[in-house]
Amino acid sequence: MATISLRDVRKTYAKAEVIHGVSIDVPDGEFVVIVGPSGCGKSTLLRMVAGLEAITSGEIAIGGRVVNDLEPRERDIAMVFQNYALYPHMTVFDNMAYGLKIANMPKAEIKARVDRAAGMLNLSDFLDRKPRALSGGQRQRVAMGRALVRDPAAFLFDEPLSNLDAKLRVQMRLQIKEMQRTVGTTSLYVTHDQTEAMTLADRLIVMNAGVAEQIDTPMAIYDRPANVFVAGFIGSPAMNFVSGTLEAGHLKTAGGQRIALPVPADQAGRSVTIGLRPEHLQTVDADHPGAMALRVRAVETLGADAYAHAVLQDDSTVELVVRVPGARRLSEGETLHVVPDADSLHVFDAATGARV
């Protein structure tokens, strides 16, 4: 168990910089999720912590010890890979015990540790099997067991759940969280799935194009996204964006329409992007003050909720997704009146994308 700290960590391939200086201090026992779209550099960052990629500049320390020039085995970390990377010719027991054998641990101690991990992960009945005789979920658990038995300073997870089906993914997500709580090992977890990120993380690093756009707790990021990218990436379905110019008490859209918004008066004249989450648009009666009239174009029904994909009645370039209760049966072409939640309005500068 240990802290992990990254100091302005950068990675350059040939001449292209792919990680533009990431810094974070992860205290002992914290579960940090690195989330971002494909190609944002999140896996590269994790692999740099693991020692599988060289660090171009900056500094990575695990447990207070700078590990920049150490081999993976000297960093006291364990890693869970996306495709599990189990040794196909070894039994489940040997797969989990391999790292301990290399470390010359006494046989009895190895057996005790593997048995304990297998018990935690419900693998006790499979210790004699080869990986190919296991299901995807079981293989995933073996991969986790291999990390667990090492009792390392940190766990590194590289999209460990993306090869599993949806139902299993939810189960494993809970199991990983539970396991990490039990052993209290500092963890870095890479995923592109924002639901996974939100549910697992103590803190989130949202990455985009090699930059850590925001580092904070999941709810802080959800409530106050630092910029347009983070706002659009975190939350499902994604936040609605409307661009325009602020005027006193309303936003003037590019199409010339005025949408009543509780904006501060001192921002008048500014070009902005307004962010409205689908769950923060309240449906109201047509005569409600400031109600926006929307025309419903499509409805996605999920049961408890439904998502109406709609456009502004007077300006069809403005598209909005609205969450409505599932009980309310909407149909295409219907008119829907909504007002934004005053407290959950996000205003971003149109030019820089940064939160105003």
Added chain:
Amino acid sequence: MADLGMVGSSKRSRVVAHIFLILGVLIVAFPIYYVVIASTHTLQTILRPPLPLLPGAEGPANYGEAISGGIGRIGGVSVGRLLANTAIVAVGIAVGKIIISMASAYAMVFFRFPFRMACFWLIFITLMLPVEVRIMPTYKVMVQLHLIDTYAGLILPLIASATATLLFRQFFMTIPNELLEAARVDGAGPWRFFKDILLPLSTTNIAALFVILFIYGWTQYLWPLLVTNSNSMNTIVIALRKMISFADADTPWNLVMVTAVLAILPPVLVVVLMQRWFVKGLVETEK
């Protein structure tokens, strides 16, 4: 002929396919059958037409004479010694080739070093040069190293193998990179990764290659002929050749046939035994 087998639905095509197959088997099998038959007859019976096609009564006597070493024509060397020589050479070549080619393939696939691709192409290019092209310079080198009439001289020049190197390279490239990384995180250095992971995963390939290379080594003719002067260092193939004189009547054909049978047996044995092994490997390992 494969097409005929593939069609296989109408009775007529099945009959035609079988005729060709049986013909093929006869053409391949008859000489071997005849060798076995002839090894059980006296020299006189073999030389006098018609060819005997059924086993004779002289089998025990012929084999006894051949094995107990009464063959003056091979220069006073026992068949046992010849078989031992050949076995050492064949196993030496097979094992040597596998070690060298695995090591070089391992280096080329898993390590980044200057001129890596140049090394690969150099090895690849040697595929295009037949052994005979470099046989004189190789002989000269062996003379200068005083390796004439030694096992080292018989084995060493034949153990570099571009084909086996390429085979292992292709196999190693199918091993997922994450397996290597998992091993690195687990603390395995290059040697442990090779020994604990790569080697067990390669058993199928090694078994298959061993069969092919053992037979390659066993049937070598030109190089052993050049590099051995002493009869006691001959391989069985060379000895067989030396037993045959220009005059038919001078050649102890019955003993030649016995020697031929003894020369065929070990490769057959290797194929039969190893076949079971690598089929097992094919069924049980999976990347």
